[in-house]
Amino acid sequence: MVQFAERTRGLKRSAIRELLKYTEQADIISFAGGLPDPATFPVDFLAKVAAEEILHNSLKSLQYTTTEGKRPLREALAKWLSEEGIKTTMENIVITNGSQQGLDLLGRAFLDAGDAVFVSLPTYLGALQAFRAYQPTLVGIPLEEDGMDLDFLRRAIREARRAGHTPKLIYVVPDFQNPTGITWSEEKRRELLKIAEEEDLFVVEDIPYRWLRYRGEPFPTLGAMDEGNRVIVLLTFSKILAAGLRIGALTGPEEIVQMIVTLKQGADLCGSSLTQRLAVRFLTDYDVRGHIARLCAHYKTKLEAMLSALERYMPEEAEWTKPEGGLFVWAKFPEALDTEKMLPRALSHKVAYVPGRPFFADGSGQNTMRLSFALATQEEIEEGIKRLGQVVKEELLALPLAERR
Amino acid sequence: MVQFAERTRGLKRSAIRELLKYTEQADIISFAGGLPDPATFPVDFLAKVAAEEILHNSLKSLQYTTTEGKRPLREALAKWLSEEGIKTTMENIVITNGSQQGLDLLGRAFLDAGDAVFVSLPTYLGALQAFRAYQPTLVGIPLEEDGMDLDFLRRAIREARRAGHTPKLIYVVPDFQNPTGITWSEEKRRELLKIAEEEDLFVVEDIPYRWLRYRGEPFPTLGAMDEGNRVIVLLTFSKILAAGLRIGALTGPEEIVQMIVTLKQGADLCGSSLTQRLAVRFLTDYDVRGHIARLCAHYKTKLEAMLSALERYMPEEAEWTKPEGGLFVWAKFPEALDTEKMLPRALSHKVAYVPGRPFFADGSGQNTMRLSFALATQEEIEEGIKRLGQVVKEELLALPLAERR
Secondary structure, three states: OOOOOHHHOOOOOOHHHHHHHHHOOOOOEEOOOOOOOHHHOOHHHHHHHHHHHHHHOHHHHOOOOOOOOOHHHHHHHHHHHHHOOOOOOHHHEEEEOHHHHHHHHHHHHHOOOOOEEEEEEOOOHHHHHHHHOOOOEEEEEEEEOOEEOHHHHHHHHHHHHHOOOOEEEEEEOOOOOOOOOOOOOHHHHHHHHHHHHHHOOEEEEEOOOOOOEOOOOOOOOHHHHOOOOOEEEEEEOOOOOOHHHOOEEEEOOHHHHHHHHHHHHHHHOOOOHHHHHHHHHHHHHOOHHHHHHHHHHHHHHHHHHHHHHHHHHOOOOOEEOOOOEOOEEEEEOOOOOOHHHHHHHHHHOOEEOEEOHHHOOOOOOOOEEEEEOOOOOHHHHHHHHHHHHHHHHHHHHOOOHHHOO | OOOOOHHHOOOOOOHHHHHHHHHOOOOOEEOOOOOOOHHHOOHHHHHHHHHHHHHHOHHHHOOOOOOOOOHHHHHHHHHHHHHOOOOOOHHHEEEEOHHHHHHHHHHHHHOOOOOEEEEEEOOOHHHHHHHHOOOOEEEEEEEEOOEEOHHHHHHHHHHHHHOOOOEEEEEEOOOOOOOOOOOOOHHHHHHHHHHHHHHOOEEEEEOOOOOOEOOOOOOOOHHHHOOOOOEEEEEEOOOOOOHHHOOEEEEOOHHHHHHHHHHHHHHHOOOOHHHHHHHHHHHHHOOHHHHHHHHHHHHHHHHHHHHHHHHHHOOOOOEEOOOOEOOEEEEEOOOOOOHHHHHHHHHHOOEEOEEOHHHOOOOOOOOEEEEEOOOOOHHHHHHHHHHHHHHHHHHHHOOOHHHOO
């Protein structure tokens, strides 16, 4: 028996990642996984600039780079973020291996064992995984249609403090959240910042889907509304450029960014120079706005196909979100329907989804599921949701009559 | 004041990395830094295969990959390592962001606060940084010409145990160590494995310079000699392919590799698909042995230039190692000569090195320095060591007479 550290107790691999194994079978229509559609990757452009950067700029593309990341990338990002109203400068940006590394380094910077982190119910699974390595107290806050239940949050912060769990971070995905697709209202955004200020906490605003809006108008980001230096913003190029480059970024108060850089040095010295150079070229030599407009048109059709198919094929006992962007729809069923237990039935009907429970810090949510519309074609979405509707109906029929609602 | 976690107290950024700022001035001849010579990067090959992989294999080069890393890369690595005699299989390999991430994840897997890690005096600075994030007790073991003082190690393990510091890991760089260039004898390698077995510890064998041997015959790696499943091997492509790709790997006992994969999932989900694909192509489509032979010829001339210049320009009070490979020579001066204090004098003479103290877990080594011969030309090495000899002579003359030896 290897004697591992205390922090590894009870750590589990992501249920989603393990599930991906099953969904690789060609005849399964999969709404599992959270991958962007590779059809959206600007392949020709990336092939051209990769060859150019390696051939003509090898000192900058193949040698080690600085821990905080390449200066031109931080400059271009500062410009990009300022267009979003997020007040930042090159000096307050650190490039990370996807936003996931940002989550890990924030856990490392802030969390002693037992410290309280407030997350919505449900929340992004990867954030739970990242924070859990630092043994915090994860406090789940109910998620409403327009964001967290903020009265609940206020009470939870005080209760945590009373119980000796120092409140440290509030983690939110305010735009088209993974897994629900829910977007926070402007009012709740404002209120959240007030709470952070009053309670002396930091807000981690994760915005991977921010630019994937297919309908309606965006609300300002928390980073843009932040007057009190309370917001740390995480972003990623995984959904707007290419996931396999692993380029993310973190920006926030200077003292925090400096600490993250120090911690990243121990964690991996620096990121890849090559993939950072590709991101620089994307931001400076490509029509990013036009690219994003094409992405949005592409995903919009898929989202509409899924919402329409759900309407047609789901039994009336089912509910689901109607997101205005992102990659996910979230469905909810009668309490007694356990989506983990239902999964084998779904797989036998050649359709896959992600059971919702792992997204809940408190272990609830057994009657929920996440559906990604990103990878399937319109026809597959139609057929897949049809199969899933059938699966749910069969599963409901197998329940005792009183538990079918 | 931001309330950071306890583990961040006293964490410092690497002195070396901060120093790199000064050495960027064009007129300074720098022996600081630990960067490989970019002239050794196979630029044409990488440009060609990068364009090919992105254009014709975008699903595999631009999408997310698995946490453990691409299967063909793990396969090719297993083959490569088995040629080195290291008994491993694809299943027991995880791809990391350079070997630095391997160090971080090992700290995370094994170390509770106070646990003992045994490192040589001096040792690789990045290992100290990685482990320190987990608040261990770092126990320094004197390094002799042929490896650690193993009697000292045995006593230190027992003392740590008596003092309540659970011994967990022994960290070694047995081939052309960073910073000293020292290589362990076969006898000491064997003895170390015996100690690990008797004391129920794991050995972390870091082999970034393994393939950079310019003279003499290699000894077997610890991984190859390991009968008791006690060795975790870390390797990197940074010195034999290109540092900016950030491709490293960890292999070892299955239970440990599985834990590392679980922890990596929380740390950054997965590495870059693109740079992993480039490493696959390097291992399968390139003349790796021929490439390494050219690398070795390239660095051999530089190492010889440095050793010869040291002989000619250093005062007799100086001592230095005579490595058979790697990227570094290590120099030692009379106790009273403080290489950190001497650095401004060196910079004013337009030459740079890394002061040795940060490489010592116990804060000693103020009279030592690391000299990298990788980046400078032969002419620069000659001129730079000439300048440095002058700097040392001046510094010695400034010392009280009794302290000059």
